[in-house]
Amino acid sequence: MTDLLSKFDALIAQREELLSTGMTDPFNLVMERVESPTVAICNGKRTILLGTYNYMGMTFDPDVIAAGKQALDEYGSGTTGSRVLNGTYAGHKACEEALKTFYAMDHAMVFATGYQANLGIISTLAGKDDYIILDIDSHASIYDGCALGNANIVPFRHNDVEALEKRLKRVPEGAGKLVVLEGVYSMLGDVAPLKEMVAVAKAAGAMVLVDEAHSMGFIGENGRGVAEAQGVIDDVDFIIGTFSKSVGTVGGFCVSNHPKFEILRLVCRPYVFTASLPPSVVATAATSILKLMQGADKRAHLWDNSRKLHAGLKALGFQLGTETPQSAIIAVIMPNLEQGAAMWEALLHEGLYVNLARPPATPANMTLLRCSLCAEHSADQVDQILKMFEAAGRATHIIS
Amino acid sequence: MTTRSETDARVKALIEPFNKKGIAVVDDTRFAQDLEWDSLTVLDFVATVEDEFDILITMNQQAEIENVGQLVAAVAEMGA
Numbered sequence: 001m002t003d004l005l006s007k008f009d010a011l012i013a014q015r016e017e018l019l020s021t022g023m024t025d026p027f028n029l030v031m032e033r034v035e036s037p038t039v040a041i042c043n044g045k046r047t048i049l050l051g052t053y054n055y056m057g058m059t060f061d062p063d064v065i066a067a068g069k070q071a072l073d074e075y076g077s078g079t080t081g082s083r084v085l086n087g088t089y090a091g092h093k094a095c096e097e098a099l100k101t102f103y104a105m106d107h108a109m110v111f112a113t114g115y116q117a118n119l120g121i122i123s124t125l126a127g128k129d130d131y132i133i134l135d136i137d138s139h140a141s142i143y144d145g146c147a148l149g150n151a152n153i154v155p156f157r158h159n160d161v162e163a164l165e166k167r168l169k170r171v172p173e174g175a176g177k178l179v180v181l182e183g184v185y186s187m188l189g190d191v192a193p194l195k196e197m198v199a200v201a202k203a204a205g206a207m208v209l210v211d212e213a214h215s216m217g218f219i220g221e222n223g224r225g226v227a228e229a230q231g232v233i234d235d236v237d238f239i240i241g242t243f244s245k246s247v248g249t250v251g252g253f254c255v256s257n258h259p260k261f262e263i264l265r266l267v268c269r270p271y272v273f274t275a276s277l278p279p280s281v282v283a284t285a286a287t288s289i290l291k292l293m294q295g296a297d298k299r300a301h302l303w304d305n306s307r308k309l310h311a312g313l314k315a316l317g318f319q320l321g322t323e324t325p326q327s328a329i330i331a332v333i334m335p336n337l338e339q340g341a342a343m344w345e346a347l348l349h350e351g352l353y354v355n356l357a358r359p360p361a362t363p364a365n366m367t368l369l370r371c372s373l374c375a376e377h378s379a380d381q382v383d384q385i386l387k388m389f390e391a392a393g394r395a396t397h398i399i400s
Numbered sequence: 401m402t403t404r405s406e407t408d409a410r411v412k413a414l415i416e417p418f419n420k421k422g423i424a425v426v427d428d429t430r431f432a433q434d435l436e437w438d439s440l441t442v443l444d445f446v447a448t449v450e451d452e453f454d455i456l457i458t459m460n461q462q463a464e465i466e467n468v469g470q471l472v473a474a475v476a477e478m479g480a
Contacts, residue, residue, distance in 0.1 A: 152456075154459070155443065157443070157447060163447065171456065365440070
């Protein structure tokens with residue numbers, strides 16, 4: 001018998017080797033208690049959270065919590081059904097209305113997760129003879145959506161406008177074209193040149209989908225994302241987003257002004273063939289989304305945090321993923337996986353949680369310590385974070 | 401229209417800058433196993449071939465191409 005799991009032997013061996021040194025498993029951390037958007041108890045130790053994507057700190061917002069409790073009381077713990085059968089409650093419609101208001105768009109469709117939103121929309125839009133032209137560093141959910149739809153997949157070099165343009169010109173005449181981009185790329189925290197890319201895509205007659213998962217709530221004048229910030233949101237056909245970052249719960253969505261958008265509810269398999277979100281989740285999401293519209297002060301503080309951490313880490317001598325702070329993600333580049341894991345553990349001992357990101361999730365086979373800031377991090381906490389990085393960096397000889 | 405042997409020569413010339421091990425490249429040479437290219441090298445190389453012949457080699461097609469001979473055949477078939 002062929003053991004179907006033997007294909008993972010190399011990974012199992014690599015993990016065993018790393019963990020045999022007595023190191024804490026970076027992918028098995030348990031948060032025993034969560035005090036706030038920025039603090040949790042991990043291994044009995046009070047830990048500052050700097051790897052949660054909880055950009056706007058909405059998870060403990062009193063209005064959000066109250067809305068969730070009320071929905072739990074009034075509608076129960078779950079819908080036990082698909083959106084197209086028994087799974088659409090008043091709360092699901094209210095949540096879609098909140099998204100339409102937030103983005104000033106005609107249509108909104110809510111999915112169980114951001115992953116499923118990409119999976120569903122991309123696979124339904126682009127089928128067998130269509131072409132998807134996408135950035136090589138696209139998120140796994142985008143690649144999986146491409147695979148599910150059986151489209152022809154054409155990747156181009158990360159953020160390279162000319163490479164995109166060249167490939168668009170080579171697509172056979174008459175074929176359907178979908179260009180898939182992200183506003184903020186989550187591994188390095190860098191922003192896409194959407195202004196140029198959307199123009200090039202439109203000139204070639206392609207439809208454009210932008211995943212704004214890591215920009216919603218704080219990039220752009222109204223927090224609608226990078227496409228808004230760069231003035232091209234009206235030329236974007238579909239925006240994909242998530243509730244599990246700035247919105248502070250779980251779920252995913254697509255918003256669009258396309259006049260035929262509503263038909264997708266009947267033909268999109270990852271929307272139809274799964275249960276809808278629980279009433280409490282859509283209630284918290286709707287409340288949070290509407291509150292994010294008034295978040296100008298929080299947005300400003302989040303940017304202050306991002307600039308301060310970026311400048312501080314740079315001054316300490318760490319190598320960062322971007323020259324300047326472009327988003328709320330700051331990626332610290334580690335020399336290799338072993339030192340990255342050691343640094344990750346040293347930070348945890350200091351009382352700081354960041355994400356350890358490793359190949360194949362990372363571009364260029366890099367090992368990264370990915371930091372995501374929160375609008376609820378105080379200036380004091382950012383100072384403490386920098387002290388912890390300094391101590392851990394020296395202990396592991398990553399900085400001198 | 402170029403001949404198959406011309407396409408073959410042009411593809412092999414494009415491989416050389418990526419042939420870090422300096423192995424002899426023949427039709428049976430495999431990209432992953434013999435040239436030991438990782439996914440990033442493959443991306444760079446595919447982009448080079450695409451630009452040289454002004455074609456698209458989709459990821460779907462790339463999945464079917466394991467060795468140099470298969471690549472030359474695919475490029476030739478695309479009318480390059």
